[in-house]
Amino acid sequence: MHTRTAFKRSTLVAATALAAAMSVAALTSTTAGASTPATGTYSVAKAVATSSGDPRSAVNRVSDFYGAYIDTVWTNEDPAADDAAKALRSFYLSKAAQKKVAAFEAREHADGILFAQNVPVKWKVTYTGSGAGHATSLVTLTWSDGADAQVTKIKVQSSLQTLKITDIAPAD
Known part of the structure; x- marks a missing residue:
């Protein structure tokens, strides 16, 4: 029973991750310059600046x-x-x-x-x-x-x- 529950949970987690990845891929292709068929215009994703650090470095x-x-x-x-x-x-x-x-x-x-x-x-x-x-x-x-x-x-x-x-x- 315990092994079967763990298998179901890992399957659910994998399916959720796959769905999230597909959503990001769809969003990325829409915003990264893909043509919009109805208007012929382009949508370009803006880069987001990030910064990080480590006080030990x-x-x-x-x-x-x-x-x-x-x-x-x-x-x-x-x-x-x-x-x-x-x-x-x-x-x-x-x-x-x-x-x-x-x-x-x-x-x-x-x-x-x-x-x-x-x-x-x-x-x-x-x-x-x-x-x-x-x-x-x-x-x-x-x-x-x-x-x-x-x-x-x-x-x-x-x-x-x-x-x-x-x-x-x-x-x-």
Whole structure:
């Protein structure tokens, strides 16, 4: 009796999953550009942006930092922006990295996180390797939209123990 009930339940679950998959397939073909016979018009599905992360990942921490930092300096007319940028630096960067950034800013009169005087419109973080207790990421900054957008890259090193950013340098 117990085995037969389990079989019925698994059959019901499989049938429900199959019906759901078929419904999604039908909806996808309708919204992904299939022609509507009566009107000859097309319906295109909109992409939904998603984001996820893991607070235990050094690379996610770099991504979180750059995303929040760029958001903060982008909206510099907000009275809280300067304090927020300082707090982000204090939280995500080691003391040594904070000193290195401050020295760059005093010397170059530019932002020591972005290595620029302006703010990028896009950013991307890519894991490039790890060793000796550190993870390395490559931050790609895009400075405008379009085919000829200028791109710069920054090498970021993070401690695998503390997850703090320990070094930031322009990538060659």
